[in-house]
Amino acid sequence: FQGVRAAWRAEGEVYVEIALPDGADNGGFAIHPGLFDAALHGGLLEKEPGDSVVLPFSWSGLRLEQTGLTRARVRIASVGESTLRVDIVGEQGEPVLSMDKLVFRPVEQAQLASAQRGRRDSLFELDWAPVAVGSPGPVRLAVLGGLAASGERYADLDALERALAEGAAAPDAVLAEVEVPAGDTAEAARVAAVGALKLVRRWLAGEWLGEARLVVVTRGAVAAGGEVPHVAQASVWGLLRSAQSEHPGRFVLADLDGSGEPEWGALLDLDEPQVAVRESRVLAPRLARAGAGTAGDLWQLAIRRKGSLEDLAVVPSDAGRPLGAGEVRVGVRAAGLNFRDVLMALGMYPGDVPLGSEAAGVVLEVGSEVTGLAPGDRVFGLFGGAFGPVAVTDRRMLAPMPEGWSFAQAAAVPVVYLTAYYGLVDLAGLRAGERVLVHAAAGGVGMAAVQIARHLGAEVFATASAPKWDAVRALGVPDGRIASSRDLGFREVFSEATGGAGVDVVLNALAGEFVDASLGLLPRGGRFVEMGKTDLRDPQAVAAEHAGVRYQAFDMFDAAGIDRVQEMLGEIVSLFEQGVLEHAPVRTWDVRQGREAFRFLREGRNVGKVVLTVPAPLDPDGSVLITGGTGGL
Template identity: 45%
Template sequence: MLPTDTAVQIQIHIAAAGESAGAVESRAASVYSRVEDGDPEWTLHARGLVTSAATTAAVVVDDSAEFLVWPPSGVVAVEIDGLYDRLAEAGYEYGPTFQGLQAVWRRGKDLFVQAALPEPVTDAQCYGLHPALLDAVLHATLAGRDEDSIVALPFAWEKINLHATGASVVRARITPHSGDAVSIEVADETGSPVISIQSLASRPVTAENLTTTTTARERLHIVHWTPLPAVSEPASSAAVAPVVFYADWIDIGERTPPPVVVLDMRTTAGRTDTDVLTRVHSATHEVLVVLQGWLREERFAASTLVVLTCGAVGVAGEDVTDPAGSAVWGLVRSAQSENPGRIVLADTDPIERLDTADLTGLAATLVTSQEPQVAIRKGVLHRARATGVPHDSMLATPEKLPWRLEVGDMGSFDSLELAVYPPAGETLESGQVRIAMRAAGLNFRDILVALGVVQLPWGTLPGEGAGVVLDVGPGVVDLAPGDSVYGFIASGICSVGITDQRLVTRIPAGWSFAEAAAIPAVFVTAYYGLKDLGGVRSGETLLVHAATGGVGMAAVQLARHWGMDVFATASLGKWDTLRTMGFDEQHIANSRTLEFEAEFLQATSGQGMDVVLNCLADEFVDASLRLLPRGGRFLEMGKTDIRNSQEVVAQYSGWIIRHSICSTPE
């Protein structure tokens, strides 16, 4: 169940009259909810059809006389003392507003009910029938059950007629209808009809279900490898034909390719005579060339390309032994998503020694199974499926709250832990604020920190986040308890954090906590680079590489705000994103080729750029520098190819490089 202070947003969608199929005077209605500032997705709870009374088969109280003499004759009282306490112990807890059941009687299979709104509730006149009062009537079906019984919750309602409004005390009869459904007739204290429900069907739930709230943890999934089920009619090896290796098939001329061609990367990706980065670059470059050729030529359209690796993925807790092979899998999976059915990934373990005959048999199985990714372990084929993350593999929240995410021994995600972090008892220093965190932002730098690639002088991830101010220290006048704020949290990713008031500001109206938490790092980086280091001015031209990334998008927005003419690069697959950002074709180029240099020189009549915001490397840096023919500022965000400003000036004689380094302030 949700905590009592959880805010929930409700949406009710009612269609225009006549939108429902076959309905002339009817409207479709749907009810959605979500936790405020939580999951952005709406959960559908109910939908139905609303019609006018004239078009609805009337459901009326068929024996209203029984409501005049109360309780009716021939009934037997049902014990309800302690009902709500017993339900609470079983995990089905009602708040005080919903504890309105006063008495229950039984006659045969019928139940007779008396319910009233508790005294603090005084808004019955605002409803057709107060929801807490209707719910109290339904509680009669729970009376007499022991605490271990399965509880049934309302699920499907049919043909509801509202006869009167504003009742605060009601009498009701619940009658079996069909199957597990019931009919319900409700009257007021005078016996006049209030509401009639022809059918209400319920669904059973256990106490465990009732006490479990679907959370972000339960929506997380991981890849799980399971043995491939035996296919009923496996293809024969003859139908596939002997496997041909891609290396032997490069110069095939106009011959028709076989059904299966294998690109064997087990040796290339698995080499150990060079460093990891060199192996990754070499293997992915080789695969990329093959993929581009394979997908470009129509004669391969009816064939399947099998990319074979060894130790690129981990099955059943295995360690990945070939990082280069893993990089190959990442690249090929992207190609698979864009070209379904054309490419298969197959990974073996070191003990597999597959010759051509073995591969022919494997190819036959793959053709029949139609699995895009397969791992072969000790001769058994496994397939990849997404499965929920086991709770015991998640980070455990300390019993003593609050907590903070700490890195521990950097170099592996396994070192992350939620450690007890009690700032609630700490005295705030001058200028500090204490914040109850609602959302935290993560970026690529945080991944590098956790993996030990980027070193930090403290044992926690630097935090950008959003939350609500709990209290303030001496000298804080711009913020007060209750303010919703976002910015940089000095204490990192935590449940309750302490930070300097200068690092946070109020959240603008209309922003969620999650949206606000994603803003600080990218915009501060872009602002620091362009304004503080670059000194950009209105009317200047700016090239933003990788403009669809976080910092890139922030830089584009800031530069346009300052009146600059912005050019952008991105991979071809992200050009639609650039177009939605307002770029025309003359201001867009591919970040994966060097053609942007000539294209942008032509678009600017040879003038080039005044400022380049760079995150590329190698020959792409040189091409970007040549886009400053009149001198300018080259701002570097990358870590892999930082140039010496003096050497750049010497190499490109006559050019002025005002700033050569732009890094995220840490």
């Protein structure tokens, strides 16, 4: 009611005097919006406290008689339920504006709350959602070039059109793949885009293909599963998307992951212009609300209810709380994902520990007693609740990031290297000349353990699933000392390789019968170091059944202590700087696609380390380049 100067009732009508603030001019409007708004406020004078909020919904019979006023008088009369007639006149009674009907509609508080949430949640992004695939319908396919697919084969489009001219039946769809040069370089992307452009132009110039669709196959062109797209393949995808917008219905894009040929009939029946196939799942692009944190809010990826990865969600974080004297607040750029996180999400790990135990980022703030670190420093180390843009930890859990390390590389180091180091050095006391069995040697801890064991001078035996053996060989483990982690045959393989002597140390990450088979490889006694929490054994029972075997289960977070963690971090960084240790392969997902990363790790498909990257906030002192700045977007 800021523009209302006076109001009164007479004979069922409301009269209002309205005016713009002193000194304000009309601004060139026929009727100033502020003055018009004040006129409508008179219609709210009959409202009682607690009534529903009402807003103008529609008006009709609007006539403007005079312009340029800054003061006016209004008469408002009811002409039906929630409907008013409004007349505005000048100070001398001259007609200014009349409205035959102004209809108000009630707005419930729930709707208002929803509207407020809508303003907060109004940012959208591209998401890849699974689509249901039905039974394949009949489809006649033509396949160009050397593309591995089922259908009638032709060397190129020219050959196909010659066959059609000679009476061959027209296909429903034509499968083609653009030749993409090796290497993920700008030049490879340019060559691939030129090839795609030639294919598109040749297809559109054809006269014999009628309503057939050209299905262009790419491989790893889009991040449908959170993976990093192949730049050259992505250039083909981008060019074909432009062609789709200009020629609807003529092109289909299908991005494959190498898991096998899809059922083309069923896929084409979807009538989706763009699809991605990941592990036999068909995904299509959909508009979805962007993840939290896009406006700088404090949040973290957490499990709402243990037992299912579907209950992973973005929730508020307390990382903005006041710091303790020895604490550091860090802007997280990347956080390591460990199998421990997967077990905790699935409710298979004891205790209630927050997800996200390691990260790398930039110091934002330090506690009063913190020395050696200042805002702006790049650090990495151990945290609790690191799957978000900000996390807090003890100063002793951090180390400066060495020059040349990326945030993703640094986030992949703390847990796996500390666990392997503590298990082999502090607990097992592994010595030069001894034999050590490292289970799951292609995983994060396994690859770290192999490197540390070889540095200590031990003879390494390793298990991994067969497709990952190349990664273990690359660490320096010869074929005779590698066996499968998917069956119990490793006991016989390693027993034979050692002449029945077995090994001195087992670093275990398996369970059930695999534990028993591993204990059988300690016939002369030794140290069995258990990292897992899913199949714990009684040390006394193990010692009674296996003479001379010392069984010890550990959790590095609980066992080592903060001061020893700090010492080990320094020792591990030193080994990296000496060239003794090398970074394991890292595969990244955006933390807002964390559910996909959790599934990937749960299924044991990773080699090396899985890392969740966190979007960096805008620097308030920095600069932003906006291209196409005069467009609507």
